[in-house]
Amino acid sequence: MAAYQLAQEALAAEFSGRWAEALAAVEARQIAGSLTELEAAYVAAIRESAAASYALSIAFYRLVRALETGRVVGGPGYRPGASLGSLWVDFNRATGKRTGSGPSTPLPVDTRNPFPAADPAREARRAAEAFRHQVADRVERHERERPAREGSAALDDPELVAWEREFLESLKTGGSGAGGMLVQDGGRDAVHIALQDDPGAIGYYRKTDDSPCYFCALMAGRGAVYKSKRTAAFGAHPHCHCQAVPIFSRRYQLPAENDKFTRMWRDFGGGSLADWRTYYRTTTKT
Template structure:
């Protein structure tokens, strides 16, 4: 559903806006001395948006499952007597928009809870590692490079100012993409875990955004990915807005884009991933 994908993108956007505001309040040359405060802000922004992503994904999964099977699954957010009407209301609340409605007749329930408990310690470690890689390590390398490049240049030296500005923009781009991936991964991971533990689930397909990169186009071109431990990984990357759409019936219908990418792969005829990247770039520009 487009509403789900747009809502997940909006959550990544909320994180990006909050993080951009935090970075804007610190001069580039002062970032090294502000890492503790920056990490605290980064972690809080990721944590809050990721929690909303997880809630949204659970509401989406439960709604799609009910629409396709006529049954409701238990787990976080389930309320006794749930109906398509109440599931749509939960989904609308999570997206912040009214995207659908349904009858109030209570649905049969499958008591199994396929959604894993939140592993807050794991999520905190992942956020810490990502911040270290995308911010702290890069800032340390930048600080080491400054004396060699600019020596004792005045702080208002045009070359130094331009260099600091370029670094700040690069830091913002990299850390924003990585943080947005963590935010959306909270929801993607919830769906993947549920698929593995839900007997009613068959698999998923990859729903791309309007202009996916070569990798995402290739993954979407696979079509449906039937569940197994081997195929559980989704393969998202920074700035990726693809989502996993769960499948509960063999009568599913893939978006037109998936078929288009599958045909492109067949026309490509085989080769390395680098060759596919060139072919995809050339083909989509014509």
């Protein structure tokens, strides 16, 4: 599981790096006239990394399912005669690391394909919307403020330079957060939709990173979430690295972090989400 989560985080980081490079190639004064090129680079980077996230998640789902049920599921990437050994090879290739191996005995096959088909048009719309909110709208506001900020100041005026630097940093941070979420959603959606449509799956649990926000800690503290229409949404957010880990047997074991967050919620004793946020931040600082 750690290798899977780290690989998903690496894909988001890879996107963020490409976005930072695209921004670095344009000066702040030129960004308003470069939005078309920046959007094209932004959307292309998201779609490329999201496709890798999708493939990684399918390899992960198929491997976990086979390990827990002894059966392999069909769908994208399935190869006839698949074994635990070949599934580990596929997963290792997707993560870029050698994390496990298994026998080469072919597994029984469930031919049902629970994985969602790629929807390039939807992905492009979501990426374009993220760009509009996190980049284009910020640029528009920045350009409206520019005349008043510049006045008669020299281009190297420290306050003006700091203002431009802060603006560029907001584009980098906001664009990276929204785009990185969409990148990992390529895989998160694949897992979450598959487990809803897979008769062999019974639910999932939320695996957080090392320092989750108060919301993700609360969601992880729920423990196992059994599939139903009510639990059909995962609830990721910008800069979130949580993953849905599918469960195929009642004999699952939750990570220690989930148990810790469950105990924290119990000790909290109830209250509003804002109260929980304060309690969580205070508790995790001690």
